[in-house]
Amino acid sequence: MKCTHMKGIIGFSTLVILLILLNADNECSQQGTSVLFDEYHANWNPSTQIYQIIYDLESREYIIDFSDDRINPSLLSQYNIFVLMEPSKDFSDYEKESIRSFVENGGGLIILGDCDRVMSSEGILAPINDISSMFGIEFNNDRVIDSEKQISGTETTSWNPEGFVIVSNLIHHPVTRGVNDIGYCWGCSLELQPPAVGLAFGNPTSIAGTGILLQDLTGKEKKGEDIVVLAAAEYGMGKVLAIGDTDFLVAGHDRFGDHDGFLSFRHNRQLGLNMFDWVGEESKTPADYDGDGVPDSSDHCINPGCKIVDSRGCPKDSDNDGLDDCEDRCPTEPGTPATNGCPAGDRDNDGIPDDQDACNNPDCSIVDSQGCPKDTDGDGMNDCEDACPSEYGERQNNGCPAGTGEKDSDNDGVPDDQDGCFNPECSIVDSQGCPRDSDNDGVNDCKDQCPNQPGMQASNGCPGQSGPTFCLGTVLLSIMIISGAIITRIKLK
Known part of the structure; x- marks a missing residue:
């Protein structure tokens, strides 16, 4: 009996020890995880503003540090997680590459933003997007409000309560484990591109716009699930999280007075801890958003539907x-595309693929670029039927000029069946085969010595003199007779 009792005690004790060990393993899963908060670029001091979440992390054996130095690879290599809180100083290219490389090689990055008023006035928008955009995330210059799901009951939320939103539209993810809803305090929305994915979205009654309150709506704002407030990205061996609100991590009497902090609201604390746990765990394989075998850090194309890649x-x-x-x-x-990438057929054998062929003409292969029979001389007969394809002709002559090979008795170039005049002595004729008279003087051009000047037949078609015509000899003879008569008369006197 004692033996049986002892076995029961031993069995129970073993079970308790196993449960303790399992729980300890879970609680200490992040032991030794080191976190660096950036204070050099930060708009406000994280060590004083979010001290409660820092205390919670330290109680879970995270190692927390703060840096007021510029970012470089040597500094980041000492930590597992790097946190940017509303950075308002510009990042150099060297700093940006240091952060990108840190994440690619397994580091975790958390980026915290704010609403449009803070982002614009404090110069945060450009620096924060310089970093987040490397991972497919962009902070919008706007604010998220809600007409119904609002945080209430605090001194802070009594003014413009629409900006203190209860977000309950979250997807299943390690970051959202145990989180049903969060308090989102005058935060902005996010714009995403691969490899980033949304984890939390607006409610059906949520609206996001620039500088808006409920009374200022224009109808152009984003609404509902189109609003992303929390996003994740896996890049290389590392992970990135971005949220458009820093205040959700603020504890009471830090920024808003006693009991006005939001860390303890709903599941904000759980979300914050989950965020650090997730980014602190290095991926076992490089992130590959589209599954094409090329890590995101080297992938220039997002093509989830195609794995045959360069x-x-x-x-x-x-x-x-x-x-x-x-x-x-x-x-x-x-x-x-019409043939799904295969060569197109040519059913009329004219050399033009069917997908480019506008005409089906199996009896004619003399075609244009569209696959239609050519008509080189434009006489209405295609070149395959036209006996004279380069000379305009009539269909009754098989496309050849009229009179080709026909009799022309007067050799004036007009076939007898179309010739209205027989004039073997004249080949300067009109379309009816009759001698031309270009100046209409009654003398045809073959006889007219002045074909372009009206004249008389007596002058061979040239213009004649106008008025009476006198002979010079007659005039002189008349003058001599008159002169002789005058002289004789004088002598008689």
């Missing part, structure tokens, strides 16, 4: 036909 992570197009190999049914043969 070294840059972009879909291959082996035959250079404009369709990537994932969509191309004939990836080694140039084709067209």
Whole structure:
């Protein structure tokens, strides 16, 4: 009996010890995780503003440090997590690359923002987005408000309560584990691109806009689930979290007076701890958002539907036909979208692929670029039917000029069946085969010595003299006779 009793005690004790060890393992899972808060760029001092969450982290054996120095790889290499709180000083290119490399190599990054009024007036918007945009996250210059789901009951929330929003639209994620809703205190919204994903979103009654209160709405604001307030990104071996509100981590009597801090509101504290736990755990494999085998840090294209990619992570197009190999049914043969990347057929054998062929003409292969029969001389007969494709002609002459090979008795160039005049002596004729008279003087051009000047037939078509015509000899003879008569008369006197 005693033996049985002892076995029961031993068994129970063993179970208790196992439970204690399991719990201890869970509680100490982040033992030794080191966190660096940036004070050099920060708009306000994290060591005094969010001391409560810092105390909570230290109680979980996190190691907390603060730095008032510029960022460099050597500094970051000593820590697991780096925290940026509303940075208002610009980052140098060297600092930006140091942060990017830190995350790529397994570091965790937490970025905390604020509403448009603070972001603009304190010069935070540009510096914070210089860092967050490297990971597909951008802080918007706006504020999130809500007409219904509001934090109430504090001195602070009594003014403009619409800016103190209860956010309860969260997706399942390690960061949101145990979190049903959070207090979002005059925070901004986020804009995302891959590899970033949203974790918390606006309520159906939430609105986000620049400088707005409920009475200032224009109808152009973002609404509901289009509003992202919390986002995560995995990059290389590291992780990034961004939230548009810093006040959710502020404890009471820090910033707003006794009992007006928001860390203890709803599940804000749990969210804060989850954020540090998640980014502090290094990924086992490099992040690959689109699953194409190229890590996000080296991936130049986001293509979750295609895994046939080049070294840059972009879909291959082996035959250079404009369709990537994932969509191309004939990836080694140039084709067209209409034929799913395969070569198009040519049912009329005119050399023009069917997808580009506007005409189906199996009996004619003399075609233009659209696959339609050519009509080089524009006479209405295509070149395949036209016996004289380069000379304008009539259909009754098989496309050849009229009279080709026909009789022309007077050799004036007009076939007899169209010739209205027989004039073998004149080949300067009009379209009816009759001699031309260009100056309309009654003398045809073949006889007219002045074909462009009206004249008389007597002068071979040239202009004649006007008025009476006198002979010079007659005039002289008349003068001599008259002179002789005058002289004779004088002598007789």
